Amino acid sequence: MKLIVGLGNPGIKYAGTRHNIGFDVIDELADQLGVELSEAKHKGVYAIARKGTEKVILLKPLTYMNLSGESIGEVMRYYNIDTDDVMVVYDDLDLPHGKIRLRQKGSAGGHNGIKSTIEHLGTDQFKRVRVGIGRPDGPVKIVDYVLGRFSDDERNLMNEAVKKSAAACLNAIDHTFIDVMNQFNQ
Numbered sequence: 001m002k003l004i005v006g007l008g009n010p011g012i013k014y015a016g017t018r019h020n021i022g023f024d025v026i027d028e029l030a031d032q033l034g035v036e037l038s039e040a041k042h043k044g045v046y047a048i049a050r051k052g053t054e055k056v057i058l059l060k061p062l063t064y065m066n067l068s069g070e071s072i073g074e075v076m077r078y079y080n081i082d083t084d085d086v087m088v089v090y091d092d093l094d095l096p097h098g099k100i101r102l103r104q105k106g107s108a109g110g111h112n113g114i115k116s117t118i119e120h121l122g123t124d125q126f127k128r129v130r131v132g133i134g135r136p137d138g139p140v141k142i143v144d145y146v147l148g149r150f151s152d153d154e155r156n157l158m159n160e161a162v163k164k165s166a167a168a169c170l171n172a173i174d175h176t177f178i179d180v181m182n183q184f185n186q
Helices: 018-033 065-079 112-121 142-146 152-174 177-184
Strands: 002-006 039-041 044-051 054-061 086-092 100-103 127-132
Touching (some): 018 086, 018 142, 018 152, 054 065, 054 152, 065 112, 100 152, 127 152, 152 177
Parallel strands (some): 002 054
Antiparallel strands (some): 100 127
């Protein structure tokens, strides 16, 4: 069983914001796999899908970004999922808009959702799909930037990044993560 987690903040207020790009990828995956995130347990909403013979949990933690690890940890314990089978999708300020980067492990890099995930999993050894949201131009506070919405031009780039991120996640179910990294990290 695989667990794919998209990080974001719950509620209409945050829908479509830069910080919720992980939720957007989970929505895309749910559409492609023909499931609806209708289970509300473990401090999140999720669905169990199938890709071939593999069961895949698609999870959106509802704990708000800074406590995402609580939900991820609960789902992992309940379903007895190993960290090797976890993939987390999230926004990254250090990548240009629309660029994606896959990693097998690493530090939180200042991202509070990843910091919480590392804390609750007890390791930084889990797969990640980082989706670039760029940095703000001018003197904009980071919190205001990540909780802001994309411009129309940015949104077009981000729609493509969501599709590409979903494709990377689906490929990682059937192939080694190294192979998927080689394919998508270009």
